[in-house]
Amino acid sequence: MFHLLLATCLANDPSICAERLLPSAESPSVEECHRKAEPIARDWLARHPDLRGGAARCVETAGLPALNMQEVADGVFFYQGAMEQISPGNRGRIANLAFVVGDTVAVIDAGGTRAEGEALYAAIRSVTDKPVSHLILTHMHPDHILGAEVFAEAGASIVADARLSDAVARRTDAWMMSIPDQIGQAAFMGSRIAPVDQKVDAPMTISLGSTELRLEPVKSAHTDNDLTVFDSESETLFTGDLIFRGLTPSLDGSLSNWIDWVDGTGPDPAPSLIVPGHGPVAATWDEAVAPERQYLHALRDATRKAVTGGMALSRAIPAIVSMMKPYSEGWADFNATTARNAATSFSQLEWE
Missing domain, CATH: 1.10.10 (Arc Repressor Mutant, subunit A)
Structure with missing residues (x-):
């Protein structure tokens, strides 16, 4: 598979440049990728007026910068973010990210920048050529959502709690000013909010063919738009930031409801693996939540x-x-x- 990389620079500072991966140009041959390059690059730049485009090139999957993922269960791949606050050193890559491979691919959280979303997409393509059908956002925080546009361009439906869009809209202007200052303009360039396609206000199931994902909205806890994801085949539970391990929990919702949630016995059936929003995976509910419960x-x-x-x-x-x-x-x-x-x-x- 061949992929289009477009050289871009900030319109207001041409000294800050980076290549952007444009997944809609993905092609089985280098010739087809080159044929697609000019119109796709032109249209993409028209939607990103803060950037100026340069040369484009087509590279094979192995030539893309990719996140280092672990296969933690059959068909379940996991990236552990840095257990610290965002900084130039970590380029904003602090959230845990994952994807599940069935007949199609579902991604759970997209990362904190366009560049991280691209690296996650490259990691998926290093594993499978199956279409990415869904991107599920576990909650509103920017370290989990700002890579989402990459997956929208790849054809995925963006799925999130029904409350997420309004919560993000209230914060977008502040994030777009503060995050580049915290991680650097080069690391942030090209990042923007992508709209939610499917808003979840009740438990629902997404079919990936060989497995199903059960989505459960949670009343205000870590935030007021938390969503959990349970993979039926591997029995893996993705909690987003309802569970922190190693990085201090941050409260942006209801403390009493969050305590009620961690004081519970966990989902039924009990998951075989729990993927938190930050920190390492856990094998049991108590292992996952005990330190956070105490905190x-x-x-x-x-x-x-x-x-x-x-x-x-x-x-x-x-x-x-x-x-x-x-x-x-x-x-x-x-x-x-x-x-x-x-x-x-x-x-x-x-x-x-």
Whole structure:
């Protein structure tokens, strides 16, 4: 298989350049790829006015930069993101990503930039030439969704919780300004929000032929638009950021609902493998959620002490972080994330 790479530079800074993979030009021969190149590149650049195009070239799959995926179950491939906050060093690649191969391919989360989405697509093509039929977004956060346009261009239907689009729309302008500053303009170039095609407001099943994916919306917890995915053939559960392992959990939804979720016994039937939003896969529900359960309970208890003690928010945040210190072991970015969580949990629990 041959793939089109287009040289691009930022229109407002021609010194910042990178090649972009345009999956709609994918072809079985180099000649066909070259025939497609000019109109596809022209149309793509028209939709990306912030970029200027240069030379295009067609390369075989092996020549594409690809994420290093692990096959964690039969037909289930997993990429573990860096367990840290986004930075120039990690280029925003901190989220766990996955894909499931059936008669077609379904992708679970798309990465934090266009470039990461392209590298995920290249990893898929290194495994199979089957069409990518679905991209499932587990929640709204940019490290999971900003590679989505690559898969839309490849013909995939983008599937997400019905609440996700509105949540993303409220934050898009801020992300498009802040993320390039955090990871670098070159790493971010070409990244943009892709619209959701299929909005999920009740449990539903996606058929991949040889396997089925069960999608379950979750009431506000980590965010207000969380979605889990269960692969029936491998019995793998993809939780998105409802489960953090190693990277400190971040609260952008409801603390009490999140605690209720992790305090549960998990799905029935019990999964054989659990893929969290951050950190390594787990074999059992307790292995997956026990550290996060302890952290969230401690956050609730510390916040309640601050609230009942009559503290103002400015005093409560450092006090909560201090009370949480005994639970900091094993959590990356503990202080900064816990301070943000303290502000959110305080605003929620002061109304109990």
